[in-house]
Amino acid sequence: MKNLRGKISAKRNYLSIMYIPHNKGGVKTIRINHYRTTLLTTFAFMLVALLMLTGYTLSVVKQNKDMIVQHTNELNAIMSEKEQLQAVIAKQTKELADNAEIITTMNSIKTISEEAIDNYKEQYENMIVAYIDSDIKDIGTVSRGDKKPASFKEDVAELRSLISLVESAKLSADDVTSKIAQKEEQLNNYLDALPTYWPVNSRTTFSGFGMRFHPIYKRYIMHDGLDMAGSTGDPVYASGEGKVTFAGWNGGFGNVIIVDHGNGFKTYYAHLSKILVKEGQWVSKAQKIGLVGSTGLSTSSHLHFEVRLNDKPTDPLYYIEP
Numbered sequence: 001m002k003n004l005r006g007k008i009s010a011k012r013n014y015l016s017i018m019y020i021p022h023n024k025g026g027v028k029t030i031r032i033n034h035y036r037t038t039l040l041t042t043f044a045f046m047l048v049a050l051l052m053l054t055g056y057t058l059s060v061v062k063q064n065k066d067m068i069v070q071h072t073n074e075l076n077a078i079m080s081e082k083e084q085l086q087a088v089i090a091k092q093t094k095e096l097a098d099n100a101e102i103i104t105t106m107n108s109i110k111t112i113s114e115e116a117i118d119n120y121k122e123q124y125e126n127m128i129v130a131y132i133d134s135d136i137k138d139i140g141t142v143s144r145g146d147k148k149p150a151s152f153k154e155d156v157a158e159l160r161s162l163i164s165l166v167e168s169a170k171l172s173a174d175d176v177t178s179k180i181a182q183k184e185e186q187l188n189n190y191l192d193a194l195p196t197y198w199p200v201n202s203r204t205t206f207s208g209f210g211m212r213f214h215p216i217y218k219r220y221i222m223h224d225g226l227d228m229a230g231s232t233g234d235p236v237y238a239s240g241e242g243k244v245t246f247a248g249w250n251g252g253f254g255n256v257i258i259v260d261h262g263n264g265f266k267t268y269y270a271h272l273s274k275i276l277v278k279e280g281q282w283v284s285k286a287q288k289i290g291l292v293g294s295t296g297l298s299t300s301s302h303l304h305f306e307v308r309l310n311d312k313p314t315d316p317l318y319y320i321e322p
């Protein structure tokens with residue numbers, strides 16, 4: 001038994017492959033040793049494993065390639081979006097810069113306007129104070145060659161240019177504009193009140209302010225106003241806006257109108273043939289208030305016109321503009 005078992009056991013260590021042909025011929029048997037079988041099987045397994053691994057690797061590589069392509073596409077899309085965003089940001093930045101520029105310009109215009117208004121007010125006040133507080137005697141008796149007339153008219157011209165600057169600074173209907181408009185109106189009111197308007201149509205004058213030989217008294221006496229040519233019935237205009245404080249007969253003046261313009265200024269219109277306004281009435285600059293005549297102490301039709309500062313007569317040519 002021991003020997004038989006050993007023989008069977010020994011036989012199992014072989015693998016037999018039989019070749020049986022269909023035609024005549026002998027059956028061939030290939031007997032393979034057990035160890036070789038194990039080796040072959042192992043080799044086959046390894047081969048299959050290698051093939052599988054290669055296949056898997058190739059599949060992973062392909063997947064990676066696909067992913068790379070996909071990611072590249074996504075990245076390109078993101079880059080494109082980024083470029084678009086950058087373009088939008090650049091555009092917005094430029095718009096902001098433009099807006100900032102506009103705001104700066106508006107602010108500078110606003111500053112200029114406000115400065116102009118301040119300058120105007122200050123200058124107007126200084127001017128009025130200077131004319132009223134300066135030696136009234138001097139103003140009343142200076143000759144026409146004095147520098148004061150030019151200075152006053154230069155001041156007025158400057159005030160007008162300031163008003164036009166303020167006007168040019170008007171923007172839209174916002175707070176700034178309404179503020180400027182209010183100030184402008186106020187400033188125009190100041191200017192309207194100044195006696196600057198020539199009171200008759202004629203520009204001919206024949207007897208100036210100052211000492212002169214009086215045609216009736218036949219001696220040298222002070223002439224407190226300016227005589228202007230005009231025929232009876234010609235219109236007489238208010239030299240500035242103001243309130244009529246007298247309208248009636250007054251001795252040598254004949255029919256006379258006195259207008260108070262405020263700030264110490266009063267104007268006199270004498271020898272009128274007719275008075276067209278009443279005491280207490282407000283008149284505007286250039287308003288027709290009476291007619292030229294020869295009433296009172298007068299030898300012929302003309303307008304005797306006076307400008308008084310704090311009730312002192314001054315040369316009207318300081319103020320009125322031809």
Ligand SMILES: [Zn+2]
Pocket residue numbers: 207223225226227303304305
């Ligand atoms: Zn006169």
